[in-house]
Amino acid sequence: MKTLRLILGDQLSFNLPTLRDIDPVKDIVLMAEVMAEVTYVKHHKRKIVFLFSAMRHFAQALKDKGLNVSYRQLDDPENAGSLVDEVAAAIDVFGPDRIVVTAPGEYRLAEDMAGWQKQLNLPVVILPDTRFLCSLDEFAIWADGRKYLRMEFFYREMRRRYNILMEGDVPIGGKWNYDADNRQPPKAGLNIPPPSHFSPDAITTEVLDLVQTKCADHFGKLEGFDFAVTRDQALRVLNRFITEKLPQFGTYQDAMITDEPWMYHSHIGIYLNAGMLEPLEVIAAAESAYRNGAAPLNAVEGFIRQILGWREFVRGLYWLKMPSYAMANFLDATRPLPDFFWSGKTDMKCLAQSIQQTDALSYAHHIQRLMVLGNFALLAGLSPKEVNEWFLIVYADAYEWVVLPNVSGMALFADGGFLASKPYAAGGAYINRMSDYCKGCRYKVGEKAGQDACPFNYLYWNFLARNRQKIGGNPRLGMIYRTYDRMSAEKQASLTIDADRFLNELV
Ligand code: DLZ
Ligand code: SF4
Numbered sequence: 067m068k069t070l071r072l073i074l075g076d077q078l079s080f081n082l083p084t085l086r087d088i089d090p091v092k093d094i095v096l097m098a099e100v101m102a103e104v105t106y107v108k109h110h111k112r113k114i115v116f117l118f119s120a121m122r123h124f125a126q127a128l129k130d131k132g133l134n135v136s137y138r139q140l141d142d143p144e145n146a147g148s149l150v151d152e153v154a155a156a157i158d159v160f161g162p163d164r165i166v167v168t169a170p171g172e173y174r175l176a177e178d179m180a181g182w183q184k185q186l187n188l189p190v191v192i193l194p195d196t197r198f199l200c201s202l203d204e205f206a207i208w209a210d211g212r213k214y215l216r217m218e219f220f221y222r223e224m225r226r227r228y229n230i231l232m233e234g235d236v237p238i239g240g241k242w243n244y245d246a247d248n249r250q251p252p253k254a255g256l257n258i259p260p261p262s263h264f265s266p267d268a269i270t271t272e273v274l275d276l277v278q279t280k281c282a283d284h285f286g287k288l289e290g291f292d293f294a295v296t297r298d299q300a301l302r303v304l305n306r307f308i309t310e311k312l313p314q315f316g317t318y319q320d321a322m323i324t325d326e327p328w329m330y331h332s333h334i335g336i337y338l339n340a341g342m343l344e345p346l347e348v349i350a351a352a353e354s355a356y357r358n359g360a361a362p363l364n365a366v367e368g369f370i371r372q373i374l375g376w377r378e379f380v381r382g383l384y385w386l387k388m389p390s391y392a393m394a395n396f397l398d399a400t401r402p403l404p405d406f407f408w409s410g411k412t413d414m415k416c417l418a419q420s421i422q423q424t425d426a427l428s429y430a431h432h433i434q435r436l437m438v439l440g441n442f443a444l445l446a447g448l449s450p451k452e453v454n455e456w457f458l459i460v461y462a463d464a465y466e467w468v469v470l471p472n473v474s475g476m477a478l479f480a481d482g483g484f485l486a487s488k489p490y491a492a493g494g495a496y497i498n499r500m501s502d503y504c505k506g507c508r509y510k511v512g513e514k515a516g517q518d519a520c521p522f523n524y525l526y527w528n529f530l531a532r533n534r535q536k537i538g539g540n541p542r543l544g545m546i547y548r549t550y551d552r553m554s555a556e557k558q559a560s561l562t563i564d565a566d567r568f569l570n571e572l573v
Contacts (some may be wrong), residue, residue: 069093070162072153074175075103075117076465077168078124078297079341083193084168092134096156097125098138102148105312106174106457112293112428113462115277119270119295126269127296133438138161141276149175150182157186157205164189167263171195171339171381172466173388199224199345205382214484215383218243221375230349230374231356231367235313238356243371244316246365251499252321259310261328262303263292270295285408287426292335300337307332307359307455308351316365321435322416322501327423331431333367333465338377345373380471383485392454392466395476396482397533399447404572407439407456414521415507416497417442428462432498435461440477441492445525446569447532450480479537488542491529494520521568528565531558 071084071093077407085095093103099118118140125137136159138145138152146152153165169192170176176192183190183424200208200220208223209215222242225231266274273338274288294300307315315330325330337343349370356366384391406412410421420434430439436456443453450473457469475485494511498504504511513519530543530550538547 067092067163068161069155070153070160070165072094072096072149072165072167073124074149074167074170075099075121075170076171076340077195078120079197079344080127080297081197081344082168082341083196084166086193088133090134093134094156094160094162095125095128095133095135096138096153097121097135098145098149098152099140100138100145100148100152101140102266102536104281107459108284109458110424110428110460110462111277111281111284111288112286112291113272113464114281114284114291115273115288115291116295116336116428116462117340118273118277119266120342122269122273123296139276140280150178150185153182154186157188164191166191166193168193169195173384174466179305182399193284197344199228199374200378200382200383202382205378206386209382209386214374214485217375217379217485220379220382221371221432224374224378228349228374230353230370231363237494239367241364242367244367247364248316248368249320249500251318252318252502254325256314256323258326258329259306260322261292261333262294262299262306264294264299266291267295278396285425286428289426294342297342300334300342303337304334304343304348304351305330307334308355312352312355312361312365312369314365316362316368317477319368319431320437320500322419322431322434322497324415324419324502324506327427327429327431329431333429336429338373339463339465339468345377349374360456377468378473381467383471383475384467387481387484388470391470391481392451392482394482395450396480397447397478397536399444399478399480400449401447401569401572403443403448403452403456404428405447409569413508413523414442415509416501416503419503424460428460430461435472436477436490437500438497439490440473441490441522442525442563444478444489444491445522445529447529448478448573450478451473453478482536483540487532489529489537491526492522493526494522515557515564519564524561524564525554525568527561532561 073084073095104114125135128135136156146155165188179192208220217232274291294303311330318330334343352366352369355361356363398474407421410418410425412418416438420438424430454469454473457473458464458466471485479489498511509520510518511520514523527550537543
């Protein structure tokens with residue numbers, strides 16, 4: 067049987083189910099750069115360059131293994147514009163008996179694909195994506211009957227199941243979670259190792275030109291593009307992280323320093339989510355660093371939790387709850403995204419730093435995303451739909467399966483607490499503790515009211531007051547509401563005046 071095997075841009079794995087049982091003589095692998103995927107949201111230019119260059123390198127690696135690969139470039143005059151139309155065109159050329167593809171990571175495309183068999187009048191076999199450590203069925207069984215889903219319990223089961231950082235039945239060190247040791251503010255004189263850097267080769271250079279021309283109106287900068295674009299390079303990023311940064315990763319994972327975008331973070335999410343690295347090999351590398359005495363437990367456990375726990379958890383939750391999860395708006399937040407999310411032009415230095423770095427690198431670390439950008443979006447009542455779209459566009463590691471639970475569930479409390487036990491709202495004091503941003507800001511983080519006060523301060527209280535009906539009964543917010551209630555009526559009124567003034571001026 068002659069099979070046409072479609073590989074998507076975030077499926078760049080040699081052990082992809084699509085490639086299993088391939089007949090190197092008869093079968094054809096199809097990969098296609100298409101405008102429909104480039105523009106369903108207008109992805110950051112750097113993200114597109116990364117994916118296209120990685121796709122082209124992967125196609126070459128498959129050819130080197132002796133497979134027949136049909137690769138469609140974006141600038142090919144015959145380009146059909148969408149994945150399904152590219153498959154149709156390949157059917158005309160190669161005359162396969164069937165199509166095989168691994169299930170896509172996004173609901174949008176899965177829905178579309180479900181209609182392909184009828185549309186193309188040919189069998190379309192959609193294989194489950196086995197590149198995750200918890201299958202969707204297993205996750206559904208775990209979630210069954212639970213009113214709320216909490217990552218911590220899921221993570222413990224995954225630790226047991228894969229025997230990661232375990233001593234028999236108990237977690238190494240006696241605790242499952244060492245985050246209490248992982249919240250150190252930045253300190254002066256940290257010697258942060260530089261990130262891995264890969265100069266563009268001929269393929270990447272060609273893609274850079276292509277994206278500059280075809281996606282000129284997309285957000286983001288291309289200067290200094292240096293991401294890994296092959297599996298070997300991605301492995302080098304991983305290995306350098308393990309030896310140079312992992313030992314300090316835990317302690318400073320929440321810290322933010324002006325003009326230090328990478329800190330001690332691994333920067334491997336983009337490679338994991340595109341299929342170039344596998345979760346278990348990443349986890350094994352971190353665990354052996356602990357067992358060899360090269361990295362402390364708080365760092366290794368915290369890092370492994372992100373991959374074995376959080377990443378698997380959000381993916382499972384996404385598929386469990388789609389399509390309704392995309393509509394969730396528990397707090398009825400409707401404010402449009404302010405323009406400065408695109409320009410970076412705001413006097414709030416924490417936001418400006420996070421957005422400008424996102425523009426330059428298509429990257430920001432989890433606290434910049436959650437506690438600066440996400441926190442602002444929560445407090446200002448920005449529309450979950452618009453905030454989700456922004457995150458999906460701007461980050462090179464972003465696909466809807468990872469963005470939606472993180473943004474709607476974690477940052478915006480838009481699912482009403484299905485994922486998070488309370489809204490992650492914070493005032494300026496948190497950002498001041500975890501960064502050096504406030505020193506260079508035109509606002510004063512110590513001031514609570516008035517034109518010069520840090521907007522996070524009055525927006526925080528205004529958020530709690532505004533949403534009291536919906537979240538006032540949350541036991542984890544009880545103490546905070548009691549503090550609010552002890553404020554004088556004038557103080558409460560002045561918080562509302564400041565917040566209204568600020569929010570009305572947002573454009
Ligand atoms: C993100 C992306 C982009 C920008 N371009 C392509 C493309 O041209 N061809 C392709 O096969 N995949 C692309 N992707 C990744 C897909 O959008 C991704 O596979 C789906 O969103 C499912 O996760
Ligand atoms: Fe951000 Fe407020 Fe600090 Fe300025 S003072 S950097 S707005 S937290």
